[in-house]
Amino acid sequence: MIIFRITESPARAADSAPTVVMGEAAQKNSALVISIARNGTLAKNLDAMGTVTAEAGHVVRIHPAGSGKVLNVAVVPGQHVHKGETLLTYQDHSLHLVRLEMTRAQAALATAYAASQNASSAYHRGYELEGTTVAAGETRRRLAVFQAAKDDVIARQADVDTLKHQLEEEYNSVTESDKAQTGPLDETSSIIAPTTAEVQSVFVGVADDISPATELMGLTDMSSVWIVSDILPQDAAQVIQGGEQTTELTSDTGTTLLKSKITSVGSMADPVTGLVRVISTAPNPDGSLHPGMFLNTHLPTREKTAGIIVPENAVTEINGVSTVFVSVSPNRFRAQDVHVGVTGNGQKVITSGLSAGERIVTQGAFALKAVMLVSDMNDGD
Numbered sequence: 382m383i384i385f386r387i388t389e390s391p392a393r394a395a396d397s398a399p400t401v402v403m404g405e406a407a408q409k410n411s412a413l414v415i416s417i418a419r420n421g422t423l424a425k426n427l428d429a430m431g432t433v434t435a436e437a438g439h440v441v442r443i444h445p446a447g448s449g450k451v452l453n454v455a456v457v458p459g460q461h462v463h464k465g466e467t468l469l470t471y472q473d474h475s476l477h478l479v480r481l482e483m484t485r486a487q488a489a490l491a492t493a494y495a496a497s498q499n500a501s502s503a504y505h506r507g508y509e510l511e512g513t514t515v516a517a518g519e520t521r522r523r524l525a526v527f528q529a530a531k532d533d534v535i536a537r538q539a540d541v542d543t544l545k546h547q548l549e550e551e552y553n554s555v556t557e558s559d560k561a562q563t564g565p566l567d568e569t570s571s572i573i574a575p576t577t578a579e580v581q582s583v584f585v586g587v588a589d590d591i592s593p594a595t596e597l598m599g600l601t602d603m604s605s606v607w608i609v610s611d612i613l614p615q616d617a618a619q620v621i622q623g624g625e626q627t628t629e630l631t632s633d634t635g636t637t638l639l640k641s642k643i644t645s646v647g648s649m650a651d652p653v654t655g656l657v658r659v660i661s662t663a664p665n666p667d668g669s670l671h672p673g674m675f676l677n678t679h680l681p682t683r684e685k686t687a688g689i690i691v692p693e694n695a696v697t698e699i700n701g702v703s704t705v706f707v708s709v710s711p712n713r714f715r716a717q718d719v720h721v722g723v724t725g726n727g728q729k730v731i732t733s734g735l736s737a738g739e740r741i742v743t744q745g746a747f748a749l750k751a752v753m754l755v756s757d758m759n760d761g762d
Contacts, residue, residue: 401706401714401749408712411748415708418731418739421690424681426725427620429610429659431628431678433670436662439602440581443468443572446551447475448592451585452569458582461668462574462600467561469585469597473570476552476559483544490537497530572597577604577668606670608641610659610678614650617657622646624681626661627726630669638727639663643680679725686723689731695743696721696729697750705731706749708740714749 449472456468504523507515552559555575578600585597628639641663650657696703703721706714719734
């Protein structure tokens with residue numbers, strides 16, 4: 382059985398800070414971590430409201446590689462899509478024509494190759510018999526025919542390579558794929574998302590005729606986004622351009638912190654709002670950030686505060702007072718009132734109430750607080 386006690390430090394008066402006694406087994410169960418308090422400085426963060434916005438210039442306008450008729454539209458405006466996801470399918474009549482051209486080009490290449498072989502044989506026979514049964518002029522003529530036949534093979538091969546490139550690159554690109562086709566006569570082409578994006582607009586419907594000039598839809602690339610904050614000019618003057626901004630992302634599993642780099646701090650206030658715009662670029666590989674989202678964000682400033690740097694979890698509120706637990710012996714912890722100067726990036730600066738070198742609880746302070754509260758309730762009874 383594990384027993385907790387609240388005692389007073391023998392070296393202090395009756396109004397001194399209480400001490401929590403917690404056995405080794407209880408400390409292990411509560412995952413207590415004890416660290417040495419150290420001096421340092423922490424930049425002050427400016428709390429602001431951030432708005433997720435698509436990056437300017439990240440709109441992708443999708444066009445088909447061929448001409449045909451729309452079979453299916455798989456997305457609607459506002460829908461979030463991932464890279465490679467099918468947006469639209471169409472019957473690609475141009476694909477049929479290109480395949481016919483490829484068949485003709487391959488046949489022409491085979492004919493040219495056969496002619497080149499015949500011309501080569503004729504030239505070499507003439508060369509061997511030159512001066513006997515074949516005149517020198519005839520040999521030169523056969524050589525010219527052979528060279529022309531070789532040039533024709535090169536030209537026909539170029540035709541085949543061009544059509545092959547068209548089939549492999551134009552009809553299979555970052556925005557189009559023929560991989561869904563079920564056979565060599567299938568002319569279905571799929572328009573696919575080139576990246577993680579949000580559908581902004583769709584301009585065609587089922588059975589519409591389309592061509593390479595037709596704009597099918599517009600997407601906004603959401604692989605990275607802007608987090609935009611509008612703040613007072615005097616605050617903006619303190620924000621560090623290029624600094625690391627921290628934004629809170631809240632979900633059912635808790636709150637995580639997103640790091641982003643501040644890329645722009647406006648030099649002039651908006652004439653309507655009187656506020657200055659600060660923009661940071663945040664990665665968004667999973668597409669969890671959508672335009673229009675409002676988030677709590679923290680902007681780094683030039684103002685710094687010196688003191689004892691501790692993790693946020695080391696400080697807990699007891700009766701409205703910031704408190705840390707100082708380890709005074711292996712199983713004894715003193716609740717020490719402190720003054721917190723600045724909070725940022727998961728850390729706090731203690732400006733008074735704590736000295737460098739003291740051993741403090743940096744993880745598990747909540748368990749010690751719970752013991753104190755239970756003890757206070759029992760004393761009240």
